[in-house]
Amino acid sequence: MGLQTPLYEQHEKAGAKIVDFGGWDMPLHYGSQLEEHLVVRQEAGAFDVSHMTVVDVAGQQARVFLQRLLANDVARLKDEGKALYSAMLNHDGGVVDDLITYYLGPDRYRVVVNASTREKDLAWIGEQSAGFDVAIAERSELAMIAVQGPKARERAATVIDEAWRKKALALKSFHGLEADELFIARTGYTGEDGWEVVMPADQAACYWDAFVDAGIRPCGLGARDTLRLEAGMNLYGNDMSETVSPLEAGLGWTIAWEPSDRDFVGRDPLEAMRANKERQRFAGLLLEGKGILRDHMRVVVDGVGIGEITSGGFSPTLRRSIAMARIPAGDYDRAQVEVRNKLLDVRVVKMPFVRNGQAQIDL
């Protein structure tokens, strides 16, 4: 038996198929992954993301510490509650993890990192904080529920205390709000509108049941994965790792190169890679015909070279197979993928594939 979130009983009661995810017993689906996927695109779904690791960083030097720790620049966070997506790099410019940082208030930040990387992240953050006047506290007493989909905020709002409801609904994209015991942020991992709600673990089951009663359907990690793939959002361990730079994982946009004297961890090797025009591209693939693209399949670009699918699968929205891949440098929009000993034609496309329920590429 693995670790269990405070919502484990809720999952069992709802008939979830439970699988191991990074040491946690998590719901894969509650009957049909495809239905859960489409519910999030069309209405509202709830995901238990309590396995994720919430770390609060506070103190006089919290900002300068995070400016050193992260490839993106927390100085961009001017409004309280604002969120920033960033990679946390090692000294070689590889990705230790990807994370979201929320600016809670003067000298206070909240960082949410992946579950599967918890231990190494905490060790790395602790190590890098040496010499900085900061307090780093893991908040394992907190749970987190993501409500996602075009109807998610309006339905979830009925569950939020009236005193906070209006403010919560007024949150702009990528902003959060401390509402008594809750932290509500308009963020997510599906390509749909919605909230991620952090709460005390002992209230998680109560909120979960209330969200479900409000018409938000439980969704498992299976749908979460196909939703994020359609949304063109990276998965740590698949699309990036400690030996892959953010530049080769489609995360160039998250690197704050300016100011040029900000000395973040991994900056020097990254500058060298940035100058290398032969570095691999990270792009979306759309399978032209039938079949399914899968993780680690070989991508063949005629006359150019070989690449690899980092995440692949079936897109329930497009009813076609899609993938993310690391492919050779060059200007081309056709390639082939080796699928079960056959070469199938794919189109190289710009991600996302789907956003807010709508296809973003021509089929």
Next chain:
Amino acid sequence: MSELPGDLRYTDEHEWLRQEEDGSVTIGITDHAQMALGDLVYVELPEVGQEMEPGGEMAVVESVKAASDVYAPIGGEVTAINEELSDDPEKINADPYGDGWIVRMQPSGDSETMSPGEYQTFLDGLED
């Protein structure tokens, strides 16, 4: 879990076989198999007229999770394929013993299969 249809034979690869009146055999995968695979999103079928060796690769079923080979439980010639599965592979999830059939064959030999009771015992053994 639902009852196993009594008129079918079963294999330890979680396939079912139905003897048709004209001598052919209809083949599909069991409810246990479709549940374990999860939602199916693609099925690769053989060609009608293709000769199958027993144990040869007959079809591929791909779910949201993974691809799985379906092996021919008997040798013979493929006489029909369920073409509806190419547009609607979820039929296997919805109705594994009916609309979700995969291949019909004219068998050229015998096969080793289980009765519903034997297959149930086999399944019970897997869950321990």
